[in-house]
């Protein structure tokens with residue numbers, strides 16, 4: 013069973029109407045990080061709920077409590093939970109998306125008003141804040157529901173929805189909601205067989221992606237103190253131990269120029285890539301030129317494409333971010349800073365965890381500091397972190413997405429792991445214990461958090477077909493299995 | 494010949510009047526760095542010129558051109574040049590001082606109005622902006638002139654004066670003035686035998702000082718670039734060379750924890766301290782406790798007092814000041830900064846010069862950067878600098894100051910070298926080719942550029958006696974020599 017031709021034809025035929033609907037969604041400036049826009053986030057929740065209801069989805073707006081923002085106590089925007097289909101013979105797929113957006117002002121450098129959709133037919137670009145992150149993908153699901161409802165087609169799977177309005181502001185309240193719903197015997201997530209999240213991007217502008225891994229993170233600061241206040245380097249230079257000298261020495265002992273992390277034990281238990289995994293990198297449609305083009309400089313740390321890709325996707329890394337408390341301005345200041353905090357973070361891969369890495373970081377930095385033999389004070393602080401995640405790409409959830417991609421795009425998808433984090437992935441994987449698929453709609457150059465955010469109309473329309481087709485492929489594979 | 498008893502008695506007897514006059518000077522907020530106060534700097538110049546004229550000093554207000562400040566073109570405040578005495582049998586001493594002050598607002602944390610003198614009889618403190626830096630010392634000279642004029646006494650030497658109103662703003666215009674006057678056969682500085690500058694401080698709160706050396710400075714930045722813009726460490730960490738990693742490595746190769754500079758050749762030609770010089774440090778009334786008390790922490794880099802003193806006064810040092818372009822805020826930011834500039838400076842001692850040290854710094858940093866073997870770009874920039882200075886303390890100018898100190902304070906002075914710079918010293922020494930003496934009036938805790946700036950009344954009155962007595966000792970020594 014593949015997706016019925018009339019489904020894909022409907023999507024194609026209704027493209028203009030779908031683009032207009034995306035324009036309606038973009039026009040609601042649902043900026044979760046701006047207290048004065050909280051009403052618009054709630055308005056966006058109502059708009060979305062009404063759309064879902066129109067196509068037969070039962071919904072509940074779940075209050076998530078309050079937050080402190082800009083000195084005010086604000087109600088968090090509600091999450092929207094939804095369900096459609098209860099056929100015990102069908103698989104149940106949980107869909108996640110977020111209806112809040114990043115801030116945007118025309119004066120930031122946008123070519124057009126960010127909250128007025130601008131569809132340029134010549135280039136095929138749908139511009140506007142939220143077009144690709146994450147209103148486009150959410151509306152992709154609405155298009156699928158719309159098609160089935162209008163055409164009187166049964167959905168091939170049962171669907172559950174979890175849409176939130178706080179993703180761009182740390183997904184406040186969502187972890188608790190997922191945990192409590194997952195724990196309920198008859199909750200909204202009961203019977204969910206797999207999860208599908210469309211909230212990331214292709215690796216390039218050409219090739220559809222399935223994303224199966226995310227690195228975790230562990231963020232630290234090394235704080236060094238000694239003097240009572242900043243000292244004048246003319247008066248004290250040469251007579252005292254200087255916090256910056258010690259901090260620079262410690263920061264210099266964390267990682268080599270080519271990215272090898274020097275903290276003992278940090279690589280413990282990380283599997284070397286097997287032939288199967290190496291093949292995935294070999295097959296990736298992504299060159300060193302792509303990477304350097306996106307980075308804006310010829311700075312790849314290897315001339316081996318696979319090495320660079322694995323450095324980005326599946327190996328841990330350590331970056332030095334900066335120093336708090338030192339002179340950071342333009343020009344010259346002859347200060348000996350009294351109290352400096354060096355910031356660095358590691359990107360983690362399985363089986364690394366922030367807890368385990370923190371023990372190793374603290375032990376190492378403390379022993380290196382002792383070797384410096386100064387009379388200064390040093391403290392290493394773990395600031396925040398998150399575990400890494402890798403999904404099984406042999407699972408039917410990924411197989412279905414692969415087949416759907418091949419059917420819609422006539423291309424084998426790139427299998428990618430993301431270097432950064434998509435924080436909701438882990439709570440779903442951990443609490444539901446099911447396979448999670450990241451199925452991006454947009455391209456690498458969409459500019460998700462940037463000016464002139466866009467979604468290509470072909471990604472929107474083909475992406476809508478892809479989401480629907482994926483559901484049919486899920487039904488097909490799991491029926492025959 | 495020592496100072497006549499009636500001179501010192503006059504100073505003592507007129508203390509209240511002198512304090513009131515200091516109050517008049519403090520009341521003129523002659524802040525050279527504030528465009529809106531430029532009129533007050535000029536007013537202060539007029540006030541000072543009138544005082545000098547009253548005691549028979551011939552003066553000229555010399556225009557110094559214009560400057561750009563806060564977007565306006567402003568006339569620089571005039572310098573005041575003065576002369577009194579033309580006896581070819583007498584030595585001619587050039588006096589320098591500055592009549593401008595640092596900014597000050599009560600809201601900065603002052604206990605009293607900064608531009609209203611507050612004389613607390615109980616503690617003996619004369620509080621107010623400029624009390625010690627540098628109006629107190631200038632008024633010390635007025636007190637000497639006042640005494641001689643009122644008592645009908647001849648001055649024991651010929652005096653020349655150079656007072657400026659831009660010291661706190663880089664002494665703009667002064668270098669050119671000194672150079673051009675020094676070049677004139679019959680200029681204001683013709684026949685000057687030695688210079689006396691009162692614009693620094695005792696090393697502690699107990700012991701008068703003669704200062705005979707200043708370290709120079711050479712300030713650098715190491716700029717590293719590569720990416721086109723800041724990168725996300727999740728996406729690029731592990732795949733690219735990172736500017737911060739390279740910068741931290743280079744900054745870590747400049748100096749050891751105990752202050753040894755690692756740049757090859759940097760110590761070339763610096764004399765080791767001979768017995769005579771070592772004795773000067775041994776005799777200094779300054780302990781490691783004094784240093785650590787002032788620094789606000791137990792951070793001296795040696796338990797040997799002499800080592801610490803020499804580290805501060807006569808050896809070169811290197812301090813790391815900070816990094817421009819990296820994350821420098823509170824909290825966490827997972828950025829790979831694209832363009833970072835690490836700032837550091839060396840304090841120089843003879844025979845080091847900024848030119849020579851710059852060659853060595855650039856050669857060393859470039860060779861260390863090449864060893865890192867990255868694909869990033871690096872540039873070392875010399876930002877500014879100044880030569881070090883050391884005076885001959887066997888010269889009659891210092892001998893006279895020593896005898897005067899013993900006569901007034903009944904103490905042998907500390908011979909100090911300052912770690913920082915007093916920029917006017919070098920132009921006088923270089924252009925006039927004569928001995929320059931730094932003869933401080935105030936104490937280490939006066940808070941020159943800080944809140945609650947003060948001058949102890951005993952330092953003001955004894956300091957005025959000291960300045961006059963010094964002139965008599967000059968006459969005495971040079972007559973018998």
Ligand SMILES: [Zn+2]
Nearest residue numbers: 145146179211
């Ligand atoms: Zn998103």
Ligand SMILES: [Zn+2]
Nearest residue numbers: 145180460461
């Ligand atoms: Zn986003």
Ligand SMILES: [Zn+2]
Nearest residue numbers: 626627660692
């Ligand atoms: Zn001064």
Ligand SMILES: [Zn+2]
Nearest residue numbers: 626661941942
């Ligand atoms: Zn000053």
